[in-house]
Amino acid sequence: MKALVIGGGGFVGSAIVRQLVARGDEVAVFGRSFYPHLEKLDVHQFQGDILYSDLLIRSMQGYDTVFHVAAKAGIWGAKHEFEQTNITGTRNVLGACFASGVETLVYTSTPSVVFDGRDLQGADETTPYARRFLCYYASSKAVAEQMVLTANSKVLKTCAIRPHLVWGPEDPHLIPRLVERGRRRQLKIVGNGSNLVDISYVDNVADSHVLAAENLNSSATAAGNAYFISQGEPVNLWDWINTLFKRLGIPLVTKKVGFRTAYAAGTLLEGIYMWFSMAKEPKMTRFLAEQLARSHWFSITKARRDLGYAPRISTAEGVERVAEWMKNK
Numbered sequence: 387m388k389a390l391v392i393g394g395g396g397f398v399g400s401a402i403v404r405q406l407v408a409r410g411d412e413v414a415v416f417g418r419s420f421y422p423h424l425e426k427l428d429v430h431q432f433q434g435d436i437l438y439s440d441l442l443i444r445s446m447q448g449y450d451t452v453f454h455v456a457a458k459a460g461i462w463g464a465k466h467e468f469e470q471t472n473i474t475g476t477r478n479v480l481g482a483c484f485a486s487g488v489e490t491l492v493y494t495s496t497p498s499v500v501f502d503g504r505d506l507q508g509a510d511e512t513t514p515y516a517r518r519f520l521c522y523y524a525s526s527k528a529v530a531e532q533m534v535l536t537a538n539s540k541v542l543k544t545c546a547i548r549p550h551l552v553w554g555p556e557d558p559h560l561i562p563r564l565v566e567r568g569r570r571r572q573l574k575i576v577g578n579g580s581n582l583v584d585i586s587y588v589d590n591v592a593d594s595h596v597l598a599a600e601n602l603n604s605s606a607t608a609a610g611n612a613y614f615i616s617q618g619e620p621v622n623l624w625d626w627i628n629t630l631f632k633r634l635g636i637p638l639v640t641k642k643v644g645f646r647t648a649y650a651a652g653t654l655l656e657g658i659y660m661w662f663s664m665a666k667e668p669k670m671t672r673f674l675a676e677q678l679a680r681s682h683w684f685s686i687t688k689a690r691r692d693l694g695y696a697p698r699i700s701t702a703e704g705v706e707r708v709a710e711w712m713k714n715k
Contacts, residue, residue: 387411387599390449390488392436392479393456394429395421397558398494398549401592402453403429409596416445417456436475442482451490451599454479454534459559461521461674462659462667472526473533480537488542490602492595493534495546497584497614497684498524503676507582510685511612520673531612538610543602546612547594550684554588554704555711564627565712568636572669575624577645577679583623584616584683587704590697591615597693613689617704618697620683626701633709648675 389406393399394415400423406413407427414430415421424431434441436456446452458471476493483491500509501524502516515532519525531546538544553560567573594615601608628638652675655668689695699707 387451387603388449389451389453389599390414390416390432390446391453391455392416392442393454393494395419395424395431396455397554397556398552398588398591398595399453399455400424400556401554401588402455402595403427405589405592405596412449414445414449416442436478437470439478439482442478443485446482446486446488449486449488451492451603452479452483452488453492453494453595453599455494455595457494457527458523460523460667461671463522463665465522468522468526469529472523472530476530476533480533480542483542490599491534491537491542491544492598492602493531493544493546494595495531495534495548495612496524496527497548497550497682499528499531499548501676501682503680505581505681507681507683508685509614509683511614511688520676521671524673535610535612543606543609545598545602545608545610547591547598547615548612548684549586549591549594549615550584550682552586552588552591553708555707557588557708561630561708561712564630565634565636568627568631568639571637573627573639575639575642575678576648576675577642579622579624579642581623581679581681582620582683583681584614584620585626585701586616587697587699587701589699590617593698594689594693594695597695601693608692611688611692613693613695614684614686615689615695616684616686616697617701618686620681621701623678626705630705630708633705634712645675645679648679651675 395417416432432445500513652670652672
């Protein structure tokens, strides 16, 4: 496989790159910056922005497989910024793939494209896209995913991977934020605390991407499909957080706030932040309140069947790895 990883310098992208290099594949990365940690892997790096099609086309020359991992993530920010990167950027990637003769495209999506604020318990890929979105990240990723899957053809085979709550060592987002708020005692259980959610260890997520590319480059039974990816069994969100906190010596989260109270606070804060054009993310939003209080876990039966996916790193082992990483930071 000759693979170009767009967004290969990020958390998930780097994990994909490491696995491809370990397999002996020829790998290059396209990103906005130069990444020293990838230089050690002897990976060629192209610097550029996915908003510039010419750069993408030149970078894709000679590569048969593209992993599109780049995105603007987050639950707060300007609508045009999310749409520019996640929608226009993805459209450019697709166009460059066709122009460059790329045969396979694996797109990194999110389960948030189907989350509409209600409990999702064991949902599978037949679940329709949400009609109601409370953050621009989710709505823009839904549009982009549909673009990718619609583009699937004999010329360019595509599929989408939907990992949920990706975590692990070197995580720049989820774990550091949880730890920071935990140490400041700023976390509260939202709702009754019984909600189950999916989580995805980063190396397992990378596995799923590589397996998807292998499928598209052989039998192509995954072509045109989306796949939920996780640890294979949901966790109680707050029990999982407290297990990690206990391992790190951080006070456990025990205080609670009702869902309606949290949702109302999110509504108020969103209004204030928008009124004053504040770029900083509010401590609570409507989307965050729903994510913290609702169950959202998904069946990975389809990924097991089509891709041969199985979580290689268990949740318990992942927690130990993260704990060691945090202690050595």
